[in-house]
Amino acid sequence: MFEGFSINMQDNVILKTEKLSRHFWGLVALTQVDMELKRGEILGIIGPNGAGKTTFINVLTGLFPPTEGRIIYEGKDISALPAHIRSRIGIARTFQISRPLVDLTLLENVMTGALFARGLTRLQAIKKASDVCGFMGLHDVDKPVSKLTALEIKKMEVARALSTDPKVLMLDELMAGISSDEADEMMDLIKKIRNQGISLCVIEHVMRVIAALTDRVIVLDWGRTLAEGPYSEVSHNPMVIKAYLGEDA
Amino acid sequence: MKNWKAWVIAALFLAAVSLPFYTGTYLLHTIYIIMMYMALAISWDMLLRAGQLSFGIAGLFGIGGYAATMLQVFTNINPLICILFGAIMAGLISLLIGLATLRLRGMYFAIITLAMAEIFRVIIRNLPDTWTGGAMGIVLNNAIFNGDVKQTYWLVFSILLITIVLSEVFNKSRIRFAITSIRNDEIVAVSSGIDIFKWLMVIFIITSTLQGLVGAAYTEIYGSVNPDANFSAHYSLLPLAMALLGGMRSTWGPVIGAIVLGLAGEYLKLLMPYGYLIIYGLIIILVILFLPDGIMGLIKKLTQKK
Numbered sequence: 001m002f003e004g005f006s007i008n009m010q011d012n013v014i015l016k017t018e019k020l021s022r023h024f025w026g027l028v029a030l031t032q033v034d035m036e037l038k039r040g041e042i043l044g045i046i047g048p049n050g051a052g053k054t055t056f057i058n059v060l061t062g063l064f065p066p067t068e069g070r071i072i073y074e075g076k077d078i079s080a081l082p083a084h085i086r087s088r089i090g091i092a093r094t095f096q097i098s099r100p101l102v103d104l105t106l107l108e109n110v111m112t113g114a115l116f117a118r119g120l121t122r123l124q125a126i127k128k129a130s131d132v133c134g135f136m137g138l139h140d141v142d143k144p145v146s147k148l149t150a151l152e153i154k155k156m157e158v159a160r161a162l163s164t165d166p167k168v169l170m171l172d173e174l175m176a177g178i179s180s181d182e183a184d185e186m187m188d189l190i191k192k193i194r195n196q197g198i199s200l201c202v203i204e205h206v207m208r209v210i211a212a213l214t215d216r217v218i219v220l221d222w223g224r225t226l227a228e229g230p231y232s233e234v235s236h237n238p239m240v241i242k243a244y245l246g247e248d249a
Numbered sequence: 250m251k252n253w254k255a256w257v258i259a260a261l262f263l264a265a266v267s268l269p270f271y272t273g274t275y276l277l278h279t280i281y282i283i284m285m286y287m288a289l290a291i292s293w294d295m296l297l298r299a300g301q302l303s304f305g306i307a308g309l310f311g312i313g314g315y316a317a318t319m320l321q322v323f324t325n326i327n328p329l330i331c332i333l334f335g336a337i338m339a340g341l342i343s344l345l346i347g348l349a350t351l352r353l354r355g356m357y358f359a360i361i362t363l364a365m366a367e368i369f370r371v372i373i374r375n376l377p378d379t380w381t382g383g384a385m386g387i388v389l390n391n392a393i394f395n396g397d398v399k400q401t402y403w404l405v406f407s408i409l410l411i412t413i414v415l416s417e418v419f420n421k422s423r424i425r426f427a428i429t430s431i432r433n434d435e436i437v438a439v440s441s442g443i444d445i446f447k448w449l450m451v452i453f454i455i456t457s458t459l460q461g462l463v464g465a466a467y468t469e470i471y472g473s474v475n476p477d478a479n480f481s482a483h484y485s486l487l488p489l490a491m492a493l494l495g496g497m498r499s500t501w502g503p504v505i506g507a508i509v510l511g512l513a514g515e516y517l518k519l520l521m522p523y524g525y526l527i528i529y530g531l532i533i534i535l536v537i538l539f540l541p542d543g544i545m546g547l548i549k550k551l552t553q554k555k
Contacts, residue, residue, distance in 0.1 A: 063436065083439040093440055101433040104426070112426050117442030122423055164442060 014039045014199050015060070015091075015168050020069035022052075022059050022223075029055040030223045032069070037168065042190070042200045044214035044231065046207075048243055052223040053203045054096055057170045060201075061093050062086040073168075087117045092166035094157040096173045096203075100145040106152070107133065107141035110159045117164035125163075132159045136189060151182050155189075162193070169193065170201040175209050187213055207235070219243070265406060269399035277398050281405040283511030285463050288405075288412040289488035290495075290503035292459040295419055298498050299452050300432035302355070304485050305362030306460050308369045311480035313339040313461025314468035315373055318387050319380065321469070328393040329404075332465040339461020340454050347453045351446060363485075370480035386475025393469040401470055408466055412459050416500040419452075428452065490533050496545025505544050 015037040022030040030052045037043050045053050059066050062083035071079045078086060092113070101109050110129035114120045120128060133141050136155045145153065154174060161169055171190070175183045183206065190213060194200055204210050210217060211231050219226040219234055221243040227234045234240055269277055289306055296303050317335030321328060350361045373381050381387070394400040419425060427448045430438035438445055464484075468474045487510070488503075495506025510532065517525035540547055 061440065063439070082444075084442050084444050087440055087442040095436075099434050099437045101430055101437060103429050103433055108426065112430050112438075112441040112443070115423050115426050115441075116430075160437075160441065 012038050014074060016072045017060070018070045018072065020056075020059060020071065021067045022055055022064065023067045028223050030059065030066075030220075033220070033223075033225055035218055035225075037199050037201060038215075039199055040194060040197055041216065042194055042202060042214045044210045044217035045201055045203045045220065046205075046210055046217055047220035047226070051220040051243075053220055054172055055223075056220065057093060057172055057201065057203065061091055061170065084116075087113075087164055090165070090167035091170070092117075092161035092164045092168070093170040094154075094161055094172055094174060096176070098150075098153045098157055100148070100153055100156060102145055104145070105141070106138065106143050106145060106148060106156055109145065109156055110141075110163050113160050113163035114165075129159070129163055132162045135159075135162070135192075137185075151178050154178060154186070158189070158193075166198060168199050168201070170203075172203045173205060174202070175204060175206045183209060207231075211235075266403075269402050274398050277402050279511075279515050281398075281402045283507055283515075284405045284409045285467060286488055286491060286511055287504055287507035288409045288463050289460060289484065290491040290507050291412050291416050291500060292456040292463075293488050294492045294497055294499070294503050295416055295459075296452055296456045297492070298419065298425075298432060299428040299449055300354075301351075301449065301453070302359040303362040303456075304359055304489075305365045306488055307480050307482055307484040308362070308366030309339045309343060309457045309460035310464035310467070310484045311366070311369055311373070311474075311476075312342055313464030314474050314479045315381060316461070317465035318389060318468045318474045321389055322387055328469045332393075332462065332469055335465025335468075336458050336462035339464065340458035343454050343457030343461075344450070346457075347450045351449045351453060366480055366482070366485060370476045373480070374476040382475070384476060386473060386478070389469075389472040392472040393466075404466060405470075408459075408462055411462075413500055413504075415455065415459070420500060424448075424452075487529075490529065492543075493533065494536050494540075494543055496543030499545055502543050502545040509544065 013036050015035075017033055017035045020030060020033045020035075021028070033052075033056065035043075045056065047053055058064060060071060062078075062081060062085070066079055069079070070077050073086075073089070073091065078089070081089075101112065104112070107126070107129050110133055111122075111125040114125040114128040115122070118125075118128070130141065133139075136159045138152060138155050138159060145156070148156065154177075158169075158171070158174070174186060174190075178186065187209060190200065190202070202210070202214060204213075214231055216229060217231050217234050218228045219237075219240050226243055227237045227240050268280065272280070289310065293303060293306055313335035315335075316338035317328075317331040320326070320334045321331045346365060350358060353361060374384050376383070378385070393404070419428065427438075427443050430441060430443055431445050431448060435445055464479065468479065488507075491506035491510045492503040493506065494510055495504065496502030510529070513532070514525060514529065517528050536543065542549070
């Protein structure tokens with residue numbers, strides 16, 4: 001009865017987790033992570049290798065269910081929804097290691113999101129995918145993916161996610177494997193995406209990017225939240241420095 | 250000449266429809282047998298395009314055949330209705346099998362389908378003789394169309410046509426995007442909103458129904474079923490070899506493969522009635538070694554501009 005009320009209360013939070021945990025058999029990948037992603041925000045997720053960043057995104061997008069805890073999206077508990085439904089309600093992602101669909105062209109890769117997450121017809125999907133490719137600066141869209149450069153494949157991943165018309169977009173190490181100039185171009189695109197009203201979670205190892213791009217970061221270490229706040233604060237936190245550099249730093 | 254493909258297809262279609270008017274009984278018989286294998290090969294390939302390898306054609310082929318024959322024996326209605334019934338039964342059984350097995354992938358799914366055909370055979374064999382005829386099977390009083398070879402040919406050609414049209418729908422519509430995504434990367438597929446299980450179920454049921462349809466037509470044409478003949482691994486392996494030879498993941502690959510292997514088989518059978526299977530095996534081995542993309546792959550390579 002009061003559901004509408006509670007949604008209004010948290011209207012500026014689009015996605016949040018409550019004590020989210022994920023265990024793989026005995027291995028604890030995430031423990032009791034609380035996160036809030038505000039509308040239109042760019043949230044950085046940082047942490048050393050193996051901290052649970054990608055697992056966090058995998059649980060949020062539904063690739064595997066949480067062991068404990070809840071995921072609240074637009075006021076609703078989506079913890080039990082399968083991944084393809086989460087894609088349809090507006091949660092999109094890219095992958096740490098690019099995953100192009102090798103038997104489709106660039107445009108066709110991008111079309112899949114529009115076709116199945118949005119349920120568009122093929123003509124509509126071609127239009128949508130062309131628009132998104134244009135936005136991402138992708139030309140020659142009829143090329144097979146085997147002919148694409150690393151940057152083009154990264155952009156294609158973002159375009160494929162955007163073609164689902166997401167409200168939340170998660171970027172998993174988008175800057176890995178591209179040059180510094182290319183990273184600058186990518187950062188401009190990410191800002192433009194945010195200006196369209198899309199909220200972003202950005203996993204990144206390049207601190208320059210995190211510093212320039214994010215409104216706030218959370219630091220994960222051994223699957224738990226170590227620190228949270230603006231990057232300028234967090235980067236001076238002794239615990240964070242210790243997690244990244246070790247005891248003697 | 251942008252429409253040359255359409256003209257070629259129209260000409261082939263007319264030639265195929267009018268074939269019985271200028272072809273002898275033996276050749277017509279040979280051709281419709283090849284067409285049945287062709288339909289099986291295409292349907293097998295359709296499931297492969299979604300990344301699922303099946304060795305279970307024989308199981309669904311046999312189910313279709315038994316369902317049609319049993320309905321024929323018990324009700325003696327129009328054989329065409331019995332054939333339809335056989336197809337529907339194969340579809341229904343594939344629905345149950347799919348619910349249980351389509352969470353499996355790769356080798357695990359393949360082994361299950363292989364076992365499935367064998368399980369069906371054993372069950373049918375051990376059912377009461379008054380139902381399935383046990384190990385002896387059932388012999389019908391009459392073959393469909395009283396054995397008229399022309400009408401039989403048109404029946405088989407219709408089934409092949411349905412299969413080809415469905416296969417082309419798979420290749421030309423949004424279905425292609427779903428099955429290619431699933432085959433290439435399931436994680437990307439779900440992230441694009443694709444309900445993998447639903448799509449695999451739909452495709453498995455459609456292809457199984459086609460295999461049941463061919464099996465049902467086969468038994469109505471020959472007027473008999475028995476567990477060892479109708480569930481023979483032959484019906485799983487030969488269509489698979491045809492698709493392999495012609496080139497997988499297209500409609501025309503299995504078509505070409507079926508023609509080549511079908512005609513070669515027929516010719517070799519005359520040369521050496523018992524040894525021809527060795528040559529079959531040899532062809533398959535050579536193709537896998539030297540033409541992994543089959544004849545279609547070779548044609549593509551030769552016609553591609555450098």
